[in-house]
Amino acid sequence: MIERLSHGPASVRGLTEPFALSQQMISKHIACLVRARIVTKTKRGRESVCTLRPEAIKKVSDWATSYRRFWEESFDKLDVVVNEMKMAEANNDRKRGSRSGTDGRHPSL
């Protein structure tokens, strides 16, 4: 959402569309960003328009490097790496397994 707002102000409806979530969920999320003073909300006619506060961006980068955030998000990536390693290992085992199997069936080789 912040990514979207970094391209310019957007209406609440505009912000809801790409997420396929209820407007209520999105509103709750926006309220959270407004409370954190990352986003400002203004009325334009019948619509609420959200704007990113550029000065808040630095604060966001601080938050991105907070301890919990750092580890939680590193763990997300670690999870991907660990799964790749596990799969690579399974493939190696299979190769090794089939080779020794062949050797067993053809002792003369």
Added chain:
Amino acid sequence: MTENAVQEVERMVVTRVFDAPREVVWKAWTDPRYVMQWWGPKGFTAPVCRMDFRVGGKSLCCMKAPDGQEFWNGIEYHEIVPHEKIVSSMYFADAQGNKVEPEHYGIEHEAIEGTYDVTLFEDLGNGQTRLTQIGNEPMQSAKESGQLEGCNQILDKLAAVIAGLVEAK
């Protein structure tokens, strides 16, 4: 013992269960080849990771924010129990590995004097591993510096929902 425990400040703890054997998680944690693939928050890359993984050794890792800003961290190892436990101190550093105050990067980080970062690897027995990272930062401080904690949880849930939607497609 109990009295000391009561006195101790509640520390920041982050846990995660990985669907992989402990040896694999250990390797991913201690081999720079793999650390470079996961070190740092979402959107960050880790262009440099030099590790001297032994008691008394130090590592130096760089994480690069999406806006290009580099954050260097040093880690000093105090205790290593293979496949089980690592006791270390993590600190902010410059590109040469010299310790700098977190304020250098505009970060608030209140460390507890005389405590370490502790990483625990638990074999859950079903091919899964529980990883526990205990920080040297008090829980309260982490909550305050991450004043968005409540919001973070919403964001995390939202992220999970979105990930689910993407996968379903």
